[in-house]
Amino acid sequence: MEHTATYLGLIPLFPLIGAVVIGLLHMLTCKNNPLPEKLYGALACIGPLLSFFLAVVVFVHLKGMPAEQRFLVHNVFTWFAVGDLHIDMGFLADPLSSLMLLFVTFIGSLIHIYSIGYMAKDQNFGKFFSYMNLFLGSMLILVLGSGPVVMFVGWEGVGLCSYLLISFWSEDTNNVLAGNKAFIVNRIGDLGFVLGMSYLFWAIGAGGFDYLSLKANAPTISPAIGIAVCLLLFVGACGKSAQIPLYVWLPDAMAGPTPVSALIHAATMVTAGVYMVARFSFLYSEFPVAGSVVAWVGILTALLSAIFGMFQKDIKKILAYSTVSQLGYMFAGVGVAAYSAGIFHVFTHAFFKALLFLGAGSVIYALHHEQDIWKMGGLKEKLPTTYKTMLIGALALAGFPLFSGFFSKDEILFSALATGHTGIWMIGVFVAGMTAYYTFRMIFLVFHGKPRVQKTFDHAHEPPAVMTIPLIILAVGAALAGVLNLPGIFGGKLIVSHWLAPSLIEHHPHMGIGAEVLAMIASVVAVVIGIYIAFKKFGQGAEEPEFKGFAKFGYYKFYVDEIYNAVFVQPYKGFGSVISRFIEPNVTDSHVRFSSWLYRKAGTAFKVFQVGYVRVYAIYMVIGLSLMSLFLSQSIN
């Protein structure tokens, strides 16, 4: 019992040690005698695999405990304590975090293995794995943290790694700019997080600032503060999980290596916001108003990014927008208080989106870094494994019946309908159709039809086994993960929802079988229509169209980036220059300049007395002496 709890500290520690060791080795040897890639690869995979192993141990241990007592807490040391504030460097494993733990370590390990192939012959091979391990360690701290502050450590840590990995090929300015954008936008979210935490602390934190104590004290919070905390925390979630209005960094983040996009910007880090909202379910469930805001922002983000996704031509950008869109679904889920549905979508999404990204990675790898889908085509013969696995991923993403995405997405949509958020449900179904459309647009353009650029097509070849095996494993997961949470009408028992129940505060709405079936049929119809339109337009091979009207507007993402640039970035920089060039010397420094001016003026004023003739000075002396004598004689009398 005690024993297993102490493992919790080790789970993030292993990858962190890996990061330090690899980082030091790389730092010291990269210039003169680089170490072999095999060494780095092996070192890099040890940490994640050990963490995965321990995650399984912890999971099994939790499973053996009675459902209501399923939590393990391990406080490694007192991190800092000032006044009422007492923060332990503590880790908490409960059903929610253990589920996250399992798939983060599992998918993380797979992507590490995949990266050995993908990053081969890169000059900074070691650095890459150091960052990847650091990321995994931070992500595990985020997941396991026993309170918001420890979570924030991981939260910022993953942001840092995201920055470092997006700008990994840092000689290209665009990559660095994308990294900067990610970090800064994330920091805007973090501001919300920090403020939310602070208000939460002053409201109910004095009795302990970890989730268990907060949960116990949550009912005493006043509504105004509670709603403010929920919304501020959600700002943090918006930053990390790319929701309106802070979603802009995620598509640009695709500048990083593809395994990074798969691990950080699809499977794990970006879902941290959803995880956080679910963690604070004790707060959000108290204030449905805040939840509705979350849900509406989520579903609108889903809609907006689905529109963008339909018009992109970079394979990774399409996947990026689909990620944003799916994240929107997850927030819609947790927003309507269907936390387990949201988390389950996080879980299935991790599989199929990691799969799609890694598949896209092997396409890019095979085509020597070609990412434009209008320059691909017919690849299903050349890359059969990639094609088959990606097709599974696409079906799961589109929410095709019986694939994992179908169950998780449907659970969310049904919950929205059942809790009376009909608008969210309608948009959700519509977006499901759009998702199916753009996913299959991508599949058809990449793998079907005739090759569009013969030269790259001829050189294409299936990547090595170290890359395809993770694809196959993930494909199995993407196809079958839905079984874990099979709803009642399919004869299932909602295993995941029941597993998560002790961590969350939620009510499972019921609407009767009829409504459930009807809702399901609606979304299936939307998906089928989406795939059908995609097949009609692109299934037989199509030529790159001119983007006109709305399509052009969509391709340029409604010019949101340009608007942000004009409204925030440029004024910010301009304000900086104005301060530095004008305000600083002329306004702020004015009191100094004024006093020096005053001294100079006073000097000029007294100059008239300095005539330079000794006689006149003698007169001054006599006048002065006379006045002094007069004064003295007066005062004596």
Add this chain to the structure above:
Amino acid sequence: MIQDYLILSVILFSLGILGVFSRRNVFAVFMSIELMLNAANLAFLAFSRLHESMDGHVLAMMVMAVAAAEAALALAVVILLHKHKGKLDTNVFSVLKG
């Protein structure tokens, strides 16, 4: 009786001051200063007589010694000034004008 001496001393002193104020020739200024010193000496002696003490005499001798030393220095300065500008007009020497 003491008043007479003092009045004479004041007259001499005032003449000296007027001389310093109004004369432009360096020698004239210098002589006016000497006049003032002697006015002071006169006052010292008068008071010495009045109080029947020798302190005033001591001070008067002191002033005379100082005046002699000063004259030696001042004359050297005057010579240098004349070498510098070729004139003994004090208005020429106004480099300290602000």
Add this chain to the structure above:
Amino acid sequence: MFDYALSFMIFLPILAGLALLLLPIQKEGARIAGFIVSVAVLFLGIELFIGFAGTGAMEYVEKRPWIESLGISYSLGVDGISLLVLMAGSILFPMVFTLFAPRSKGYYANLLIAQGAMAGAILSTDLVLFYIFWEIMLLPIFFMIGLYGGPNRLPATIKITIYTIAGSLLMLAALVYVGVSYHNQFGQWSFDIVQLSQLNLSGGFAVLAFLMFMVAFAIKIPLFPFHTWLPDAYTEAPSATTFVLSAIMAKIGVYGVIRFVVPVFEVEFARFALALSLAGVVGMMYCGLAAIAQKDMKRMLAFSSASHMGIIALGVFCMNVQALTGALFQIAAHATSTGVLFLFLGLMEERMQTRNIEDLGGIAYRAPIFATFFAIAMLASVGLPGTSGFIGEFLIILGAIKFSGFIGFLAGTSLIIGVCYMLWMFQRVFFEKSNSRTEEFQDFKLSEALTFLPVILLILGMGIFPQPFLKRIEPTALLQIAQLTNPPHHQLADKTVLNSDQHNQKN
């Protein structure tokens, strides 16, 4: 000898500095001598830190009468407020002697005198003694910038000197007022801070004296809008001097507020806290915005340093224990992060003869160790969790939220503002393509790496295990806050009792 540890920390460097000036020593010898002295001080400092009990009261007290007729004594002591400031100084000082090409022995002598004077200002518990060290502190700075600075050093020197002296004279006047008030209230002279804290000041003159003290400290910190000497002085000073200015001298300004202004002027402090905290955050934002427009890397870091000082000052003005402890912790954290960045910059300048951001690029590839160290210090300065910068910043923001939600929000924007200019600079200097200048950039030599390693470890250590530091600060901070929130009204109460007694008798 341990009874006199504090005096040693003050006078060993000062005497060594004077000896250097008098003895015929070559510059290399002066440098080694300076290094040895500063290491000796460091060992004393570590001894102190370990032996520090953290009771909240003064420890290692030395007290003997000095000018008895005015109640001025030579009294020294350490408590939670001064401990980390002192430690930051003693840990970082040895580095400035080992890095950089040797300069003339006068330079090292000045550095030593500065070290001693700063220790004196930090350790004094007598207001007059503090004032004397406070003034001595400026002298070596004046010489170091004026003699060894950059091309535009003279205007910068004149500006910093006149600016700070103007502040000091205001403080002197206020100090006399405080002393006289004490004499009037208690019938005896004293400038001891513990006794002065019994003072009960009110009325227009108290406000005036408070403002005069605040202006003096605000100039040194520097607090917006009294920071305008800083960009020029920091930019023109030699890197080691900039480091001393930013890492230690600026901190003494904050320290002075906590040590001398808060206990004496509780009422006025509470009354002006909102305005002062506003000055803190506005300064943070203002300097942070100005930083992004700089082309000179040193000037950028100068503004960044001023921006951080705004946040630290805010922590003092929020009047709760979290913010105050955070500010005191951040003092040390800032010294190890932003301060050290100035040293890195000095090395870059020495290697490449330029610090213009536009001329640099791609250093991360040429010098991975340098880039890693720089990045860690930079991340600490933007407050990344796991580094020393986070703890202080978080505590300050947390405290600021309690003090006022609006100010807390503005303070929080430092999370964003800091990252903007730092990343922008990091991109231009360390990423992107290298050019002919940076192509030949040499990575750290072993000796340099070893010099910086302790600081880098300290940055991480203070971020991961801050509790040993915090638990030494917290008791004193709690006492201060308690005093501030319940000012000692007992004398006032006594007087009213007395008055009412008289009243009764008359009746």
